[in-house]
Amino acid sequence: MHQNDQVDLSAGLVCPLPISEYERILLAHGGGGTLSHQLLQKMFFPQFDNELLRTEHDGAVWEMNGVKLAFSTDSYVVKPIFFPGGDIGELAVYGTVNDLAVCGAQPLYLSAGFIIEEGCLMEDLWRIIQSMKKAAEQSGVKIVTGDTKVVDRGKGDKIYINTSGVGVVYKGVEISSRRIQSGDKIILNGKIAEHGIAILSAREEFDFKTSVKSDTAPLNGLIKEVLQVCPDIHMMRDPTRGGISSAMNEIAAKAQKGIRLDEKQIPIDQEIKAICEILGLDPLYIANEGKVLLFVPPTEVSKVLQIMHRHPYGKEAVVIGEVVDEHPGRVVMKTLIGSNRVVDMISGEQLPRIC
Numbered sequence: 001m002h003q004n005d006q007v008d009l010s011a012g013l014v015c016p017l018p019i020s021e022y023e024r025i026l027l028a029h030g031g032g033g034t035l036s037h038q039l040l041q042k043m044f045f046p047q048f049d050n051e052l053l054r055t056e057h058d059g060a061v062w063e064m065n066g067v068k069l070a071f072s073t074d075s076y077v078v079k080p081i082f083f084p085g086g087d088i089g090e091l092a093v094y095g096t097v098n099d100l101a102v103c104g105a106q107p108l109y110l111s112a113g114f115i116i117e118e119g120c121l122m123e124d125l126w127r128i129i130q131s132m133k134k135a136a137e138q139s140g141v142k143i144v145t146g147d148t149k150v151v152d153r154g155k156g157d158k159i160y161i162n163t164s165g166v167g168v169v170y171k172g173v174e175i176s177s178r179r180i181q182s183g184d185k186i187i188l189n190g191k192i193a194e195h196g197i198a199i200l201s202a203r204e205e206f207d208f209k210t211s212v213k214s215d216t217a218p219l220n221g222l223i224k225e226v227l228q229v230c231p232d233i234h235m236m237r238d239p240t241r242g243g244i245s246s247a248m249n250e251i252a253a254k255a256q257k258g259i260r261l262d263e264k265q266i267p268i269d270q271e272i273k274a275i276c277e278i279l280g281l282d283p284l285y286i287a288n289e290g291k292v293l294l295f296v297p298p299t300e301v302s303k304v305l306q307i308m309h310r311h312p313y314g315k316e317a318v319v320i321g322e323v324v325d326e327h328p329g330r331v332v333m334k335t336l337i338g339s340n341r342v343v344d345m346i347s348g349e350q351l352p353r354i355c
Helices: 034-048 088-101 122-139 194-204 220-229 243-255 270-279 298-309
Strands: 060-064 067-076 105-117 142-151 159-169 185-188 235-237 258-262 293-296 318-324 331-334 340-342
Touching: 034 243, 067 088, 067 105, 088 105, 088 122, 088 159, 088 220, 105 122, 105 220, 122 142, 122 159, 185 298, 194 270, 220 298, 235 243, 243 258, 243 293, 243 331, 293 298, 298 318
Parallel strands: 105 142, 258 331
Antiparallel strands: 060 067, 067 159, 105 159, 185 293, 185 318, 235 293, 258 318, 331 340
């Protein structure tokens, strides 16, 4: 090799940008639907690939020194930061608590990172901090570390919050899409679409003359009681962004099992149903923040429902569907008129920035 020869040291080290029909990020890329899924599958997962990330669950689960741990993180950019039934502070705490809980873990410790826009009212920040304190106490977790950054006025939207959490998985519990079996019943703990409609009503100032509030709530207590009587729960998921539809499609695709829902059994408040009809929204795609989907062996359903009905966050629990051998990887719903409807993952964005 001559000294004048040039060597491209970067050759082979930089991967080409994955092919995409979008040159720029859209709000829909953060909505939990098809575009979110494509972004993860094309860009993030291949580059960060490892055995823990590959499970594509709400958190990573691994064993260390004989103890099974769970770790999860989430960021909250909800607009408005105060809404009927909650605020961004308690949403950030409950969201990560629930992500750990659906991994089969007891949440223990959280971190909290704040990105605050210059000009944010001190009164609002204090209100959020107090809300997070109360939410952590109610959830039985401690906020043990964190970070605070301030950005220029106009470069943020009042406040964004990131929470990460660590918990210990209950002994004998293994929550995984790999464990889903045909015949498993799918249980939902209550009415859907409450959070998304509450956010929409507050953001757009619609005068619906309704009392709809967000369902944001900590589910770790309910889930703990269920796992104590039935540690053999196969899979759990909290249907937040993208609603029931996205959660079900992700699970069906990962498990390569078919899912059959029964529209008649899916609980929804009549006010919310009417609002969705007026606005042309599908409640299956609207976010929830206090709901959990459980995939339960058929022999354990009665026992699980009995326990759930005793808990404040499970009083309205009901079986909404089952796992089937037909149409693997797809979700099909029996409609109110008796026909079958394919429930795809949403392709666009019904309600941006709802969590």
